[in-house]
Amino acid sequence: MARNAPLDQQAIKRQNRRLILEALRRNGPSSRATLARAVGLTKSTVSSLVQEMLEEGLLDEGNQHKPGLGRPGTELEFSPEHTLALGAELGVENTQIVLLDLNNKIHGEWDWVESPYTPLAERISKLAEQVRIRLVDPTHLLGVGLAVPGVVSGRNLIYAPGPGWRNERPADLLEALLKVPTNVENDANAAALGETFWGENQSPLVYVVMTTGLGTGLVVEGQVYRGRLGAAGELGHWLTGQPKSRSGGGDVEDALSLRAMVRHYQAASGRQEGFWGILQRAEQQDPYALQALQNLAYELGRFVVNLCVTFDPAAVVLGGAGAEAWKWLEAPLRQTIRNLAFIPEHAEIPVKPSAFGHLAPAMGAAALVLQRFLANGGTREWSPPISTLGTRPTIGAPSMTRRT
Amino acid sequence: MARNAPLDQQAIKRQNRRLILEALRRNGPSSRATLARAVGLTKSTVSSLVQEMLEEGLLDEGNQHKPGLGRPGTELEFSPEHTLALGAELGVENTQIVLLDLNNKIHGEWDWVESPYTPLAERISKLAEQVRIRLVDPTHLLGVGLAVPGVVSGRNLIYAPGPGWRNERPADLLEALLKVPTNVENDANAAALGETFWGENQSPLVYVVMTTGLGTGLVVEGQVYRGRLGAAGELGHWLTGQPKSRSGGGDVEDALSLRAMVRHYQAASGRQEGFWGILQRAEQQDPYALQALQNLAYELGRFVVNLCVTFDPAAVVLGGAGAEAWKWLEAPLRQTIRNLAFIPEHAEIPVKPSAFGHLAPAMGAAALVLQRFLANGGTREWSPPISTLGTRPTIGAPSMTRRT
DNA sequence: CTTAGTAAGTTCAGCGAACGAACTATATCC
DNA sequence: GGATATAGTTCGTTCGCTGAACTTACTAAG
The missing domain is CATH 1.10.10.10 (Winged helix-like DNA-binding domain superfamily/Winged helix DNA-binding domain)
Known part of the structure; x- marks a missing residue:
């Protein structure tokens, strides 16, 4: 509008x-x-x-x-046939797609494993191929939404450290293959949008996705907040006081992420375990595993309190590991927030795991398409796929000279 | 809208x-x-x-x-007479008012000293009285904007730690006295709005006001971002990694504020000096003063980088001490940002002192009124001052059981 | 001085969208 | 079967913008 x-x-x-x-x-x-x-x-x-x-x-x-x-x-x-949208998450290790309509009916849901560092173009072709196999005619789609783990500016992907992509044009690539209008969004932003699009309309809403790193998405009055270049919400990279390298210092991710958790566990127990391994050991009452989870909850609690003084959200939704380990996190997390909240209202701020679990980013990507369709009053206004593959986005990749 | x-x-x-x-x-x-x-x-x-x-x-x-x-x-x-707005900053130590019209002409500007901890009601009556002395007829005003150093929710002031106000209704008080529609806003938010309202329209814009504490205001597409309760942007209270008290840990203000600067100076030099004293000594090349300013610039630079990963703003504007000491801060601040920026675009993010200096919050408060008037297409739609002084805002004051 | 050219501002018939009153249609309740 | 209630339609009215034709007021060229 x-x-x-x-x-x-x-x-x-x-x-x-x-x-x-x-x-x-x-x-x-x-x-x-x-x-x-x-x-x-x-x-x-x-x-x-x-x-x-x-x-x-x-x-x-x-x-x-x-x-x-x-x-x-x-x-x-x-009409189900006229209001179909496809959401896809191009994760680091897998691709997740979901097909749904405006009646909130999920028509299908598929995923497959991807090997790391696969070039984006390959990922996109495989996606297009799979969509063709599953759908009779992709032109019936209102559009496709892509959720990617990186900085997105407009239709372009600037930088995705996980899969190692830089300055890519996924929307153009997919539109060329499928002839279907495509939107691109950061995964945390997409998931945040999905959460408000289908959940109660709590505004502002912050979505926290903790995987190997840490990112957040912010939705205000149904609109994704992206900042100027789409680099907002990279709160894992907030510099904290702990000096680490000579120039910068540690960041939030160093204390709050799966990497940090695994590191803690190893330091305490001497054992090397991944995130899922730690969860399993916690089931068996391994004290080091329980300790690691407790510590994670504490750090996450501090982070939520910081989100409160920053964005003053109406709710915080956890995705990724935060949702997977919710069972262990809930109580100590709640307590930490209560202890540290700056104003009493924030002490009881709603914090909950994502309603869509691992599907959240893909669902959010689909929401992006549907939201846009609704905003136009239910008209598909799509410019035919002009080939602009020659031109490149103008924004550079992050400087890697610093930080670890 | x-x-x-x-x-x-x-x-x-x-x-x-x-x-x-x-x-x-x-x-x-x-x-x-x-x-x-x-x-x-x-x-x-x-x-x-x-x-x-x-x-x-x-x-x-x-x-x-x-x-x-x-x-x-x-x-x-x-028409100058028909587009007058009054902006007032109720600062901790003084009140600043400015009268201007939509032709961007300033018709007057006054301020007076206030003794700390004066009850808000007294401050408001004095303001009303001064307005009556200076203006023939306050009913000609489109409205009054009030900028206050605290958390504002809607028309109500929740908590202002500086002057020690809690759960007040400044707008109702002033409307009862002057019969003029009144808006209330946090001082940093107001100043941020003023900056975009009269400056280039850089969006999003973050205003950083460093006084004894540290606060920020965010304006996106001409609209102030307040969060759910108006408590957004209290970034001075972001908890950092430095443990300080048993329960919480230090916050950003502990490292970045005038208090922190004065503390640092004293620790290094052994001398007790206020902010202005340190600036004076810096003029005389006092190495400790220069060192304190250098340190301030470094901390401020880190903070700006953190603002970048959080909000991804198009520009950052400094108010308060950041503006007063700009001469010493500019170069080291720029260098710190360049060293620490997460993506290269943020290395050269525009950072500048406020265009309005000490007038910034009052100007912003006036902008609030004018913006609202414009949004209505130039119609004054004001409900007559209904007395609702009996009811109280429902939001509690911050818990003071923590944090030093 | 006259005439052509140009841009500012006005007038008015027409159009598209919402409104609201009056209407028809289809159910339940007694 | 009649009263009542709600759903949905029809159509004349109102309101704001549009675009074309027009008037006004100035400059430039002969």
């Missing part, structure tokens, strides 16, 4: 269509009259807008709604 | 009036034709909207514009 463009009558219509569609998604199948009450338009306006959308094939008429007295209404719902 | 309300034709009109007024403010006096080109409306539309605003007294016709060929245009400008 361009804040700096003059409005015309079409803008009114688009906005009102958007409101109707959003209400329909929030509340599930509803009658015209119910929609009219929900969005504050008159019955006649809703009727005519709905009529249009039925003719476009965007909506379907469903069952009769029988609430008791009076004439029963006809329920409206999204 | 309510994102979730249906639009009607009045909304179009309001938006278009807003665009015209904003263009007029940005570009200074302009003709109808120029405005039409600037906002993308037709001449006829602009003409009729302008006609209305002339009749309302909001705009005045000015001189003829003589650009060369063709009929000269009539310049339009804001």
